[in-house]
Amino acid sequence: MAPITNVEFSDVQGLLRFGYGKLTGACFLLLRIEDPAAAAGWLAEAPVSTAEVKSPPPERALQLAFTSQGLKRLGLSSEILDGFSAEFISGMAGEDNRSRRLGDTADSSPSKWQWGSSNTSLDMVAMIYATPDLFDDWKHSLASQMQNSGFTVMHCLSTEDMGNIEPFGFADGVSSPVIDWERKRNPSGDQVTYENLVMLGEFVLGYPNEYGLYTDRPKIDDAQADLPDAEDSPGSKDLGRNGTYLVMRQIDQDVHGFWKFLSKQTGNSPTFTQELAEQFVGRKMSGAPLLSQSEQTITGVGPDPDDVRLNQFTFDTDPLGVACPFGAHIRRANPRNADLPPGTPPGLFGRLSRILALDRVFGAGGESIHKDRVASARFHRLLRRGREYGPLLTQAQRTGPPQPDESPSGLHFICLNANIGRQFEFVQGAWIQSTSFDGLRDENDPIIGNRMTISACPAASFSLPVDAGLRQQIRDIPRFTTVRGGAYFFLPGIRALRYIARAGKVS
Amino acid sequence: MTGQAAMTPQNNIMIVAPIDRNNEADLRLILESMNLQPGVFDTANTLVPFQQIKTLHFARFVILEDATRADLLAYGEPPAPAGKSLALLCDFDGPSDAFLRDLVACAGNGLVRVFSYCESPPATEDLIAWLQSHQARASASYVNWIGRTTVQIREEELLYRALDNRLNSLDMSNAKPRQVWNDLRSFVDSERAAGRITLTPNAPTPLAWRVGNLLHCVGIPIVVLLLSPFVLLYLPVFLLQLRVHEKTDPVIAPRPETLQAHELAMLEDHQVTNQFSAYGNLKPGIFRRWTITAVFLAIDYTARHIFNRGFLARVVTIHFARWVFLDNHKRAFFASNYDGSLEAYMGDFINKVAWGLNVVFSNGLGYPKTSWLIAGGAKNELTFKDYLRRHQLPTQVWYNAAQGLTACDMERNARIRAGLEMSRMSDEKLSQWVGLF
Numbered sequence A: 001m002a003p004i005t006n007v008e009f010s011d012v013q014g015l016l017r018f019g020y021g022k023l024t025g026a027c028f029l030l031l032r033i034e035d036p037a038a039a040a041g042w043l044a045e046a047p048v049s050t051a052e053v054k055s056p057p058p059e060r061a062l063q064l065a066f067t068s069q070g071l072k073r074l075g076l077s078s079e080i081l082d083g084f085s086a087e088f089i090s091g092m093a094g095e096d097n098r099s100r101r102l103g104d105t106a107d108s109s110p111s112k113w114q115w116g117s118s119n120t121s122l123d124m125v126a127m128i129y130a131t132p133d134l135f136d137d138w139k140h141s142l143a144s145q146m147q148n149s150g151f152t153v154m155h156c157l158s159t160e161d162m163g164n165i166e167p168f169g170f171a172d173g174v175s176s177p178v179i180d181w182e183r184k185r186n187p188s189g190d191q192v193t194y195e196n197l198v199m200l201g202e203f204v205l206g207y208p209n210e211y212g213l214y215t216d217r218p219k220i221d222d223a224q225a226d227l228p229d230a231e232d233s234p235g236s237k238d239l240g241r242n243g244t245y246l247v248m249r250q251i252d253q254d255v256h257g258f259w260k261f262l263s264k265q266t267g268n269s270p271t272f273t274q275e276l277a278e279q280f281v282g283r284k285m286s287g288a289p290l291l292s293q294s295e296q297t298i299t300g301v302g303p304d305p306d307d308v309r310l311n312q313f314t315f316d317t318d319p320l321g322v323a324c325p326f327g328a329h330i331r332r333a334n335p336r337n338a339d340l341p342p343g344t345p346p347g348l349f350g351r352l353s354r355i356l357a358l359d360r361v362f363g364a365g366g367e368s369i370h371k372d373r374v375a376s377a378r379f380h381r382l383l384r385r386g387r388e389y390g391p392l393l394t395q396a397q398r399t400g401p402p403q404p405d406e407s408p409s410g411l412h413f414i415c416l417n418a419n420i421g422r423q424f425e426f427v428q429g430a431w432i433q434s435t436s437f438d439g440l441r442d443e444n445d446p447i448i449g450n451r452m453t454i455s456a457c458p459a460a461s462f463s464l465p466v467d468a469g470l471r472q473q474i475r476d477i478p479r480f481t482t483v484r485g486g487a488y489f490f491l492p493g494i495r496a497l498r499y500i501a502r503a504g505k506v507s
Numbered sequence B: 001m002t003g004q005a006a007m008t009p010q011n012n013i014m015i016v017a018p019i020d021r022n023n024e025a026d027l028r029l030i031l032e033s034m035n036l037q038p039g040v041f042d043t044a045n046t047l048v049p050f051q052q053i054k055t056l057h058f059a060r061f062v063i064l065e066d067a068t069r070a071d072l073l074a075y076g077e078p079p080a081p082a083g084k085s086l087a088l089l090c091d092f093d094g095p096s097d098a099f100l101r102d103l104v105a106c107a108g109n110g111l112v113r114v115f116s117y118c119e120s121p122p123a124t125e126d127l128i129a130w131l132q133s134h135q136a137r138a139s140a141s142y143v144n145w146i147g148r149t150t151v152q153i154r155e156e157e158l159l160y161r162a163l164d165n166r167l168n169s170l171d172m173s174n175a176k177p178r179q180v181w182n183d184l185r186s187f188v189d190s191e192r193a194a195g196r197i198t199l200t201p202n203a204p205t206p207l208a209w210r211v212g213n214l215l216h217c218v219g220i221p222i223v224v225l226l227l228s229p230f231v232l233l234y235l236p237v238f239l240l241q242l243r244v245h246e247k248t249d250p251v252i253a254p255r256p257e258t259l260q261a262h263e264l265a266m267l268e269d270h271q272v273t274n275q276f277s278a279y280g281n282l283k284p285g286i287f288r289r290w291t292i293t294a295v296f297l298a299i300d301y302t303a304r305h306i307f308n309r310g311f312l313a314r315v316v317t318i319h320f321a322r323w324v325f326l327d328n329h330k331r332a333f334f335a336s337n338y339d340g341s342l343e344a345y346m347g348d349f350i351n352k353v354a355w356g357l358n359v360v361f362s363n364g365l366g367y368p369k370t371s372w373l374i375a376g377g378a379k380n381e382l383t384f385k386d387y388l389r390r391h392q393l394p395t396q397v398w399y400n401a402a403q404g405l406t407a408c409d410m411e412r413n414a415r416i417r418a419g420l421e422m423s424r425m426s427d428e429k430l431s432q433w434v435g436l437f
Helices: A036-045 A068-073 A087-090 A098-104 A132-147 A255-265 A268-280 A306-309 A329-333 A349-353 A397-398 A424-432 A492-504 B021-032 B070-077 B096-115 B122-133 B150-169 B175-195 B207-248 B258-265 B286-305 B342-352 B354-361 B380-393 B408-422 B427-434
Strands: A025-033 A058-064 A124-132 A151-158 A243-255 A388-389 A409-415 A460-463 A472-474 A481-491 B009-016 B033-036 B058-066 B085-094 B138-143 B274-280 B320-327 B331-340 B397-401
Touching: A025 A098, A025 A132, A036 A132, A036 A492, A058 A068, A058 A132, A068 A087, A068 A481, A068 B286, A087 A481, A087 B021, A124 A132, A132 A151, A132 B258, A243 B258, A255 A268, A255 A397, A329 A424, A329 B380, A329 B408, A349 A388, A397 B274, A409 A481, A424 B342, A472 B033, B009 B058, B009 B138, B009 B320, B021 B096, B058 B274, B058 B320, B070 B258, B085 B096, B085 B150, B085 B320, B085 B331, B096 B122, B122 B397, B138 B258, B138 B286, B150 B175, B175 B427, B207 B286, B258 B380, B274 B380, B286 B354, B342 B354
Parallel strands: none
Antiparallel strands: A025 A124, A025 A151, A058 A124, A058 A481, A243 A409, A243 A481, A388 A409, A460 A472, B009 B085, B058 B085, B058 B397, B138 B320, B274 B331, B320 B331
């Protein structure tokens, strides 16, 4: 068992710990490295924000992350590069199979992207945050510094402060996993209750994950390297430690199309339209859940009363999907389940009976078709850090026709995870876009599903179960979102960042 | 447990023939000619038209090649012999001899052509005999739902679509479950009378099969019971031997090469169901040979008599799977057809049935370290995933008769039909039945 050491927050980039919600000015510069040596010089000194709590809190922040192309450009050896995950090395748009699984097909396919597809040379992203009054100066200062240091700004992804509301009008950022920074969590064996506290290693490389194991990352056999030690390989240095993978996707949202479609379903009744939208999302527009608060507390939820009000629930009390449809967005994105199905009797025999499926063996075959069909959520959590873009609209404007020259609305979806394949790609492929999630058929995520017909089976429906009655089914739902760009980045620890910079100086 | 009133059981065959190495490139080309693109079978192909065989559920051609032959060096043994084989696997309804006749009738010429690239190829006249003499019997076979035929799958899906359309065209939003049931029952009756819906009643279960199945079901436990004193006596020795092996067996699971991983991924996720073919050397020695034989027997028994109604322990996504000894019991081959992506499949196995995987696959050379046969092993998430990919073979041709339907869809359709055919249903059961839509 590796010794438990405390996390050096000075070595972790701040985004892992803070959402920088108060720094409402934000933009993401997509960069190409033209001159590796010059770029490396800037990177060696760049004012990257760390995860240390500062008092007073900072008014500006900068985070830097690299694509595998960018790391190669800076001269990291292929031996080190091979230590990164296959998904990161290949890139989000690197393989047709990946795009198939992520649902990036037709209008969302990488060939139509504005940035991030394989033929554009995207090397790095600089994430710039500041309070509104300081933002412009901070952004221009950084941009000109970088342009004078061998970078080209390929694209500037700007954001709009919508006050924690996403473009469709729903409260966003309501739910987030709590990272076990103190390293107290020790899950062993099958968990029978849902917990919102998640192992550090699910989000930060170099620490144990929910399996109690260390995700692969590049380790360096040079004792002189100025890098943290690898906890699981004494004598090696860990280039990944305190770093993580950052997934970024630009998702256009057809706000007017969304509300127009829903309104048509309910005969233009504003109340019913809003209710239907809330069934699609799985939360009220205010962010309140559709299920009532559970009596049982949930580890990692609370004690803040707002958090309890918003997040102290699981879907165990809604086995028929009547309160919140099975295919609703938040139910797909986080099923809030445990390793064993709900109703597992306590004790060893109870667990054993579920593991061997004895309840099915001796059952009369009358179980719900949805029984035990969803993988355990704790292995598939995402730490979201997205920001919206587009015009700030009122609900009346959203439900009305688009203004002339209205710029596109959407979300720069950003999430952090240590294992892209098991976390982001799994949630996106097996839960969000899947037409067979939780025993459903003919539907994928009502908000961000791509509606792609697979094997002549349509995917444009949405079922709303009715208690002791026939389901209500919405059909021929149009696509509401389109992916415009995306990439996988490595967000390094601070010492790792400086190490990468030194590699660039040499090359 | 030993079979419903009337049903047709499923069977499988596997034909294996060594490839003439001079012809390998041409063989690959001709196999590829059966696809629209890699991983997508051409249902209009005329070479081997699997789609014409009505009792066929799944079929595949896979070239068996062992890139891990040198792993045996870790045991101080010489590498396994080189040499590739062509395998044809089929999962179908009814007895194997009838199926072979249908197969040859539909695709005899194509099969002769495909197998002409093998050493000692068949002649058209004696194709059936040649196929029979090249069979590799499965040691353990799993069928998601024993008795669910291709006819049933097809008809019940058409039934579902017809009922779904009807429910959507009428406004039944406030109808009670009983009203819905009555309406749909009369609808189905009139549709059947008009010939627009067909629901073929199940053929009676063959008597010989029923007898054989009953004997197997009862006989194996009797044999086990009779042998149990010896087994119990041997048990401490077994456990000791097991621990010694577990502590010394080498783990060989490096990260797969990018090119190999890419080749495999290219063939996946074109539809909701996927294929998996794996091939590897067994750990040498009598201990492992007997252990895996016993494990296969246990799997085969439980798959035939217990896990035959939609679930293999906690895993509900596998349609058909089998385990086969090859190359004089030196290697094992595993084939499965499952719903969802490989990542989801592997995740399910790690989290839900790691113990089951460990019991079988830990007898494979290089498997991640296990403890007491059931612990560890697959729980080493990344090592296990690397190990699987290392031994996974690209499946050159893969046919799925029920493309687009998951095992869950099939079960739902069957339950809907069964509900319609009940003469009486309680209000509670009707509520559940209506909830299936």
